[in-house]
Each structure stands twice: as structure tokens, then as C-alpha cells.
Amino acid sequence: MPPDTGELALQRRTRAHYEAYPFEFLTPGDEASIERMQPPPFIRFISRYAAPGMSVAELGCGPGRGTMYLGQNCLDVTALDLSRSSLELARSRAPQARYVEASNLALPFPDASFDLVISDGVIHHTPDAYRSFCENVRVLKPGGYYYLGVYNRNRYYYYLYTFLGAPLRQVEQFRLGQAAIYMTVFPVYYAAHLLKSRGKRTLRGARNFFYDYIMTPRASFHGRDEIEGWASRNRLDLVDYDPSLGNVHVFTLRKRLGNPGPL
Ligand SMILES: C[S@@+](CC[C@H](N)C(=O)[O-])C[C@H]1O[C@@H](n2cnc3c(N)ncnc32)[C@H](O)[C@@H]1O
Known part of the structure; x- marks a missing residue:
């Protein structure tokens, strides 16, 4: 179903917002030791599930904090964002990645394209977090792992x-x-x-x-039960849950083998 005008308008405002204020805070010192700037669950995810040469989609890459780290781990990275200025910053930091300007609501990739999918602090800024979630799952290969950081409804x-x-x-x-x-x-x-x-x-x-x-024009908040419900509807297994970051909680999900799509 094509998005309605309300949704398009909201997405336009979100794009304009991140064009003006990309999620950019790295200093040259931070860039020089980029591992230090990653959330601990993300480092854990990469060390457990990534292997050199794997294809990774970083959906909502922002200005490239994670993209740089993924590149350093010898992964084949495709980084997508709605904001062109964020993508340009990311490209200057991690030139080896492929960059795509598009919306998380309609990813321009075939089903089952990636070994790993990463979404850190993104789906809650889209007009429909559940649709973005489903899109992320669609492009993940069966057996692949999905890192999801999303705002916790139960935090201040x-x-x-x-x-x-x-x-x-x-x-x-x-x-x-x-x-x-x-x-x-x-x-x-x-x-x-x-x-x-x-x-x-x-x-x-x-x-x-x-x-x-x-x-930011759009932020939605999601409890653990809600995300677990989305996961089971999409035939994903929860392999790790980490609420330790505070306002964002992190889910590591695995797409079941032979997954024919949502229930
Ligand atoms: C808080 S930043 C997170 C950036 C990066 N993941 C990080 O952790 O550093 C949110 C990002 O989501 C992007 N974004 C918002 N709505 C989007 C959409 N519908 N499709 C793709 N990206 C979107 C914004 O442009 C912004 O770069």
C-alpha cells in the first residue's frame, strides 16, 4: 500500500531535520579510535556474528560512526540513510562502503540480501517503526542476525x-x-x-x-514485549537482549532458516 500524504510529509520533515542536524558528534580523536565510540552490545554483536567478507546492511547509518567500525572489521558494507548530508559525512569516513540514499520504509534491496542487518537508533524515527522492522527482516538472509537498537518505552x-x-x-x-x-x-x-x-x-x-x-520530528517508543511480538510474527528468535544502555534497548534477533516471511 503506498504511504499516505501524512506519512510522506512526516518523512520529509525528518529528512530536512537530519540534513540540518546530522547525528554528528565525533572529534578527530574519536575517529582515530572508533571502537571506543561504539556501544558495548554492538561490539559484542560484531565479535560474535561477523566474519570477514560478510555482507552487512547498516540501515540508517547516520554520519558513519558504525560504518567506520564495520569497515575496520573487513565487512562488505552497504550503508543507507534518508539524509544526504549524513551519507556524505559517512562516505568521507568510510569510503570503502556502498552508500544508498533511501527510506527504511521501502528498502531498495531484494529479499534475503544480507548476512547481517544493523539498525541502531533508526526505526523509531521513521513514520512506522513496525514497517521499517519488517523491511529490515525482509532483506536479511535466513539464518542471519539482526541488531536492533530502539527507544525503550519504559525509560525517562x-x-x-x-x-x-x-x-x-x-x-x-x-x-x-x-x-x-x-x-x-x-x-x-x-x-x-x-x-x-x-x-x-x-x-x-x-x-x-x-x-x-x-x-526530532518523530520518535516512537517500544517495550520489550512489543518488540518480541514483532519478532515472533516475523519468525525471528531472540538470541540476546540488553537494556543496559538506558534509553535505547538492544535486541539481537536471528531469522529462522526456511523463513517464508511474516505470519
Ligand atoms: C539517531 S541517528 C542514528 C545514526 C546511526 N545509526 C548511529 O547510531 O550513529 C538516526 C538516523 O536515522 C536516519 N533516518 C530517519 N528516518 C529514516 C528513514 N525513514 N529511512 C532511513 N533513515 C532514516 C536519520 O537520517 C539519522 O541519520
């Missing part, structure tokens, strides 16, 4: 995005509102960020975090 961030973020996103639609947010709310966020990162976060990095967490 849901309340922050919903109750603090909603009025700010309204105000931001006006030019004066944008300036007011940047001069009042953002400095508070930046100060908190500096404290948390012990002075390591740059102004640009903090700004992009702020716009990703609070101002």
Missing part, C-alpha cells in the same frame, strides 16, 4: 521527548522560537552534557544530540 526519555519536547517543537516552527530555544533551553542542555561527558562533548556534538533527542 519517553517523558522528556513527549512532555518537554512537544512544546519546544511547536515553538521551533517560528524563526524567533528557534533563536529563543537556542539561547535559553539549549545552554542548559549543553551544561548538563558537559558535566556528563566530563568536558569532552563539543558544542557541535551537544547541539546535534539536543536536536536528535528533543527536536
